[in-house]
């Protein structure tokens with residue numbers, strides 16, 4: 617295993633930066649309402665700081681500042697994610713007759729079910745976003761969920777949502793780098809992670825850290841971002857598509873292929889109970905449908921808007937709209953650049969999804985031996 621250098625932490629500095637950039641927007645309605653309340657100058661420094669990583673370096677050679685980069689990425693995209701996607705930052709399987717939010721919830725329940733979570737368990741959510749999955753899983757399984765997150769703004773939003781939904785006793789959110797978690801060995805009965813460990817600089821190292829905090833006999837469940845067996849690293853167009861995912865997704869390392877992800881979880885010490893790429897199930901509606909540009913996948917008027925707005929036409933219109941809002945000072949500096957970067961990911965998701973080169977839902981369930 618390659619030895620990964622851990623990034624030194626400075627929580628005081630992070631908190632100060634978050635206060636300066638986000639002000640009180642962490643407790644407001646999410647999405648554009650919060651986006652328009654940023655401090656423009658600090659947001660600009662976040663944009664410059666984040667995008668500087670993409671100049672003159674190749675992916676996989678720039679993993680040292682993994683925590684800073686992930687933090688900055690989520691400082692920039694969280695409001696976009698909430699406005700365009702909701703409070704659960706992940707993909708899901710979909711079926712006809714099921715709304716987008718039902719499908720998202722089903723994906724979360726499916727993980728909890730596959731892990732056999734039971735009432736009263738102490739569960740860790742690694743990379744907990746604004747807490748959509750944690751609140752849902754705590755409710756579904758009757759467990760207590762601790763979320764660990766590197767981004768102060770997301771922690772604030774997650775904590776706020778939990779108290780609004782009356783779940784302040786059932787979920788809590790802790791600031792920290794998931795590569796060096798502030799928990800004792802063997803602290804949790806179960807650990808899950810939904811499309812978050814792809815932000816790690818080294819997959820085996822994050823799985824080892826999860827192994828450490830899990831009790832013997834405890835289960836780890838993950839939806840991992842992977843390149844599938846169809847992906848050919850020697851094919852320049854495949855590589856470009858993968859790079860698009862990495863750049864727009866704030867990913868510091870190259871996205872692992874499925875076999876390497878499986879090898880990493882095994883090397884970390886887990887006994888693999890189940891592994892399956894859920895994107896390969898014969899679903900009538902593919903996981904990447906919002907980006908596929910096909911009206912036949914839309915099931916409601918809102919879905920129709922989603923299809924238009926996430927089409928190349930819609931994304932170039934939003935480029936112009938955000939540019940205009942930025943120029944009149946309504947949107948903070950860097951809004952257009954962030955939206956453009958997400959548009960790149962949207963295109964890469966559609967392309968890699970259609971060609972089955974990538975999956976955001978490679979499910980692995982591992983057990984820490986007794």
Ligand SMILES: CC(C)=CCC[C@@H](C)[C@H]1CC[C@H]2C3=C(CC[C@]12C)[C@@]1(C)CC[C@H](O)C[C@@H]1CC3
Pocket residue numbers: 696697699700701704705706707811812814815841865866926934955958959961962
């Ligand atoms: C980045 C990782 C590891 C996980 C997040 C997965 C998804 C929730 C996001 C990946 C690409 C994102 C985009 C949006 C929402 C969240 C994602 C689907 C937007 C729809 C948000 C609104 C913007 O105008 C367009 C974005 C396209 C990409």
